[in-house]
Amino acid sequence: MLDQTNTGPIAQIQGLRVEFQTKDGPVVGVEDVSFDINPGETVCVVGESGSGKSVSSLSLMRLVEYGGGVIAGGRLLFDRDGKDQIDLAQTSGPDMRRIRGNEIGMIFQEPMTALNPVFTVGRQLTEGLRLHKGMSKRQAESRALELMNQVRIPEPERRLKQYPHELSGGMRQRVVIAMALACEPKLLIADEPTTALDVTIQAEILALMDRLKRETGTAVMFITHDMAVVAQMADRVVVMFRGNKVEEGTVEEIFENPQHAYTKALLAAVPKLGEMTGKAFPEPMKLLGSEDKPIVPIEGSEEVLLTVKNLTTRFPVKGGFFRRTVANVHAVEDLSFTINKGQTLSLVGESGCGKSTAGRSILRLVEPLTGEINVGGKDIMALNQRDLRTARLDMQMIFQDPFASLNPQMPLAEQVAEPIHNFGTLKGKAIDERVEMLFDRVELPRSFMRRFPHELSGGQRQRVAIARALALNPKLIIADEAVSALDVSVQAQVLNLMMELQAELDLSFLFISHDMAVVERVSHYVGVMYLGRIVEIGTRQQVFENPLHAYTQALMKAVPIADPRKRKDEKDLNFKPIPSPIHPAGYDAKPSEYVEVNPGHHLLITDCGY
């Protein structure tokens, strides 16, 4: 690995301090951070959201200035060609431009927005090459092709001519990586490159980066808040907390012998796949700071609350001159399951497999085509719009994105009280009391009631969303990726909260997620979805300890494990891209047939496209 002649660190961050000028005076983004990056090494920077990870990396690129930040102190030494070290904090604009993209490459968090939507992939890829390497258009294009092959994008010639939106998220992220690697930088900064991606794609991207690092010998500064990813990638780890570095060490040291309390808390919050092996019922996590609470498994009951039978939801694709339905998106195809009172059924699967649609169909927020939905004896499919509204008293939903699911213009208390107002279940002061109670219940301080969503952190917002869902005392909550967007530590809190509430209020959850570790933590039953169908369903133990379907097995394999000694190899991963769920109008979808392998453990035997 260390076959480089120069052994000094390639970049040294010394006492970095970054301030932002805001209307209310200066805000400190990074207080005091120092660490080195050696050639050919992967340094992972971890920490909760807002701890200054991005700001540090952007400072190294001198991009913070564009966001209104100022490097108020410290040195950013960068080693150019092994000869001279320069302080990036003092470098002039033109020099900085020569370094950016050329000697330091950067990968950004959001593959969906990091690419310019109106230029082709090829154009964006060749731009840096032509600028820094002085290549002609032709040369740059052939180099771009090479890069596309390097990041394993199928049909690279065609892709180069496509626009970003025509590519899937994983492919886009590969393009961003290719762009960062284009000029063969000596240092690659990756700011949460996989956070927005599916497990399977994440696994692929991580493996890809690992391979590229080995092949090209670039040093990598890898930013993430996911400890499992750290375990997979890092040589060394820097832990940040509130703008400061709190701990640094090799990956083994950090995982096996964390020193700082924060690191410990962080590690405790990470759900690890396989932790629940052998346990019949889900139980809250043991978190630092709440050790004194006893951990009680949640049993639930055997009484059936929700029955879904042969649920099918399709979205018509209109086209042609008369705007007739020319095709259908088969989002959910012949789905059947039940949920018991006080228990959790999880649906897992890759992005686009129809999980959200399934959840929404149950509430009839999208109209299912056929099927039966029965909640507590009420036939949901038979209701008219008015009765449906009343029926929703019993079923509530929590959405994935806590930023998007709250109205930015409304104070929180009002948003929590809104369902109560809607149904008039309570009147006058009773409403206020109920809202206060709900805030207490989700452990939010009452002073937050007057705040607006943007004044809260992601975890806090999700608590508000939970409080809103609880406002009507529902029997069933559909949690659609309710914790996916949250920091690990916050995620753990929210998960624990949900489980506590379940135990206390006898709630049933339909838990939708793509994170296997989380699912393992919370579920009584698990259904694995692929292309609109459940390919395997059973109790958590059955599915996790004895995955039978090929897809389930592949999924399990992709999950990164928060243990640096169990790294995955790219060779193990073998994913086919999901085929299109769009079928022409007359297409006849075959019904799903299952075998019951064990009592309650069903396996799809008909073709599901995998």
Add this chain to the structure above:
Amino acid sequence: DGHSGERGRDGDVKILYWQAPSILNPFLSGGTKDVEAGSLVVEPLARYTETGEMVPFLVTEVPTVANGGVAEDLKSITWNITPGLKWSDGTPFTSADVKFTAEYCMHPEGGCAQGAKFQGVESVEAIDELTVKVTFENPQPNPYGPFVGGESPIIQAAQFADCLGAKAPECTEANFNPIGTGPFKVVEFRPNDVITMEANENYRVEGKPAFATLTLKGGGDAAAAGRAVLETGEYDYAWNLQLAPDVIAKMEEAGKGKAIAGFGPLVERLEMNLTNPSPDLPPETRATVAEPHPFLSDFKVRKALSMAIDRELLTEVGYGKAGTPTCNLVPAPALYNSDNTECLTQDIDGAKALLDEAGWTDSDGDGVRDKDGVKLAILYQTSTNAVRQDFQALIKDWWSQIGVETELRNLDGSVFFGGDPGSPDTFQKFYADVEMYANTFNGTDPQAYLSAYRCGNEPKPSSQWQGENINRFCDPAYDALLDELAKTGDLDKRGEIGRKLNDMITKDTMTIVPLVNRARVSAHSNSLGGVALNVWDSELWNVADWYRMK
């Protein structure tokens, strides 16, 4: 100094009309702008000079009883065309063209705008190539209607032969480029925009016109037109500058040109409504003779309203040199101008006294006089126009001083003067108490003008609100006098009757309250010579005599 010389020696002359001509055939549009633009090309047999005198144009002399051109019984007139006249296309001008013109305009489906000129014509005969005889149904003391003045020029029979009656509007080419005998011929006509003309090489007078080309541009507003002639000197002649006197005076200061005024019988007046325009009345009787006006039917009220007005001041504010205060409906020609000057001095106190005497007092102390529950509250309407609005403001002020309340209203001219029987806002419907506008008559004879105030000629529902007796005036004595006028051929006698009629409708009854005798104001650049502003005929009547001063 450029007075004489060869044709076309002075290059280009530029004329600005702020209302753009839309057609050059005066028989299809009564609009002044169109008639005057047309007069550059087509000419009548005889026309009036700037003094109102009739001169022969295409004929050897003006026919009169004295020279035998007009029959003794006043029932026919014979015109002798000047020999050797040519149309601008080189073909000879004959009596057939004259006869055709009459046919064209008298065609019942043609919608001829000058139909009034041919009223009472029984036949038009071409006696020979150069002689035309017009025969009337009744004796005509004034037989100079057809073929006299800018409004009834002669058009070429050959060109318009297929354009008779309902086909008239389809002859776009002919209507835009009429062939004429005038000093200019059309090169390009852009409707409502600009006309380019060049000198007519077949024009009958040697060495005229002095200008080789003529541009007549239309559009904009009077102020801009005045500016272009008086201040920037871009144009040579600007038509009809309806502007406040101080504005014109200021423009003249620039020294590029001067404004000229010509007085005719155009009188700005107040019309008193003798019928009740109250909206509470049913539409069949509202503003008709069936319902007399609650207070304007009282002569003393009308008289008081007139007395309260300071006509000198109005003139000064609104027209300056371009107006003289008048008390007459027919202030010109001099023959018909009555010596009625009583109204020229404002007498507020007299007006008050008159109202007191008539029993109109402010009994409820609200500053407005009343009697028997009827308040002197007047709705005073006119068309939208800056000067008229100033007049309204001033008159409202004076009337308020004598205890009369006034509500002002101004209406868009196209609605106010448009005779749409469906609109409540036309001047004929007179759904107001007082109206203000200007009116005049064509030529020098006021007979038709004065005949408007005959009993029964008032606009009413049964006549689709058409009719010229706007005030709904009715006096059998007046009608009898009119009949006498129609039978009188002697000019002095006619003048006497005319003055009497004028007094009856103004001074004696105050049905019409004249304010200002308005002049036509136009402007020409200092370098343009030969301009003689004519209010009796087209302003461009003598364009052949215009020349460039050197």
Add this chain to the structure above:
Amino acid sequence: MLTFTFRRLILSIPTLLFISFIIFGLLQLAPGDPMAQVPLTVPPDVKQKMREALGLGAPWYVQYYKWLIQFFWIEPKIFIDYLTNTSFLLGWLPDTAFYQGELRVISWQTRSPVMDIVVQRMPQTLWVVGLSYVVGIVIAIPIGIYSAYKHYSVFDQAGTFITMIGFSIPPFFTGPLLIVIFSVYLGWLPSIYDTTHVVTDWASFKVQIFQMIMPVMVLALQTTAQISRYMRGAMLDNLNQDYVRTARAKGLREGVVVMVHVLRNSMIPVVTIIALGMPAIFGGAIITENVFKVNGIGQLLLTALFANDLPMVMTLTFIFAILIVLFNLIADVLYGLLDPRIRYD
């Protein structure tokens, strides 16, 4: 995209028919009389005859039907004849001679076909109003870009200030003001636009430029004020996007980042707004045309209105409606073309 365009085109036909009906109805109901400009000296019975000669006696549905036939059937025939006969584009085709002398839409004022006048008026309107639109846009876009880039700077503040003033001052004030300054006091520019002027050489071109400066500037002021606001807004939206950071991370110069990456994205909404403003060009600018005597479509409409020339008003308004519907469609299509994320169908 093609089906989308085609579909919308077909659907716009009933829309336009409906619009034409509404406009016709409104004009029928509106007061006013084509005889208003005939002097009061013309007696009422003569006026009545003139009115009848214009076909005013017929019931409204007959008038409407006649207009529909004339506008949708006869005028297109003439247009095709023109194309195959005289136009240099398709002149090589055999002369179609569809037009058999049927009655066309005739203006009451001029007694000539409305379309001929419209065609005659188009050049000056397009020259002046169109050029002012172009000038306005050309000025507005850099102002918008720079204001957004230097958000809250002195330039931005001053730009806001001046554009808002430009927006709030009516052209009937700026027009005469410019005339007084440049024509009366300085004598540099003509105050009256010569529509017959033909550009043949450099000198006549200069004359043309001189006579266009003032009307173009007066109109451009309004365009600039609006477009620069939109441009600024769009730029502000895009400057904070992630892809801008990506572009910077590639080491691109600021100029390239802003003028290529940000600008291209910001132009998408602005271009459609520009397209939506296009019909106004063809509609002319009533007050400005009047002030400078650029007798274009706007002035034509105004005179027609005041003369109650219904066929003319009806036709002009309806052409305007067609343009609005058409440019709405064009704006939608442009949006789809410029933004690769949007695909109709």
Add this chain to the structure above:
Amino acid sequence: MTEQAIPASPIEADIETFGALTDKEPQKPPRSQWKDIWDQFRKHKGAVFGGGFLIFITLGVIFGPWLWDLDPKTLDIRNKNWRPVYTLLWDSDAKAGWAHPFGTDQLGRDILSQMIAGGRVSMAVGWLAMALALIIGTAIGVLSGYFKRLDFWLMRFTDLALSLPILPLTLLAVTLFRQPLNSSFGPEGGMFILIVGIIGLTSWMQTARIVRGDILALKEREFILAARSIGTTSGKIIRRHLLPNVISPIMVSATLGLATAIITESALSFLGVGFPSDFPTWGKLLADAVQRMQDYPERVLLPGIAISLTVLSVNYLGDGLRDALDPRIRGR
């Protein structure tokens, strides 16, 4: 490696780690939302200036007649064509004086009182027409953005409205409605309602388009779905969730709308279809004075400046309000 400041005790760090769970700060007295808005608003200097000027001018036109009690319609022909007092600064012979600080017009009417009276009308027309246009535009925009079925027809209706000619429409409205309006509101009131109505009814289209676009985008946001899932009815979704979020484009439309309304009114007067002649408005004062611009520049400048400053201050006020009403910006 440099030394990092490590929190004193692990326990403290733990508490901080899960700080979200407990109240960090002592309970602050409840903040009023309106106070927040006011605080944010105050920070925007332009907005404060704009608001201040607007209040000044509004109060001026409302209470002006008591302070300056000359009647704008009184003619004083002997004292016509006075210059504003400031001309005395350089021309001591000028016909000017404190009796008419802004001078008099060609009929001797006091210009200051005309400005005050004209301001009343212009401001009222501007505000009301703008409000009317906003209400219609927002309603149509929201309906067509929210209800897919209405979209097509409402947008075609917008096309129709866009292509209607304002001038004949005005004439038509004047004929049809003047009489009934006059009899119930008086001649000036009736005309006022007509003008406001016409300007409002012909200028809502831009707002409708913009609002529709924004609603279409907002509708896809998850909080709308969330609102539906908690049983919020369509009406409430529109009122509580959609409208507050389109405030910003509405504000922009409002700013431009006020300017357009004031100017359209003056253009109507200029073309002669507006208010009665003795009923001053800023636009009409300006239009009437254009003819005498060279001799009496103040007569165009004064109303011109009044219009511009009003529009400008509304613009700044709109900017400030938009910032203040948006809790995301307010929080910063």
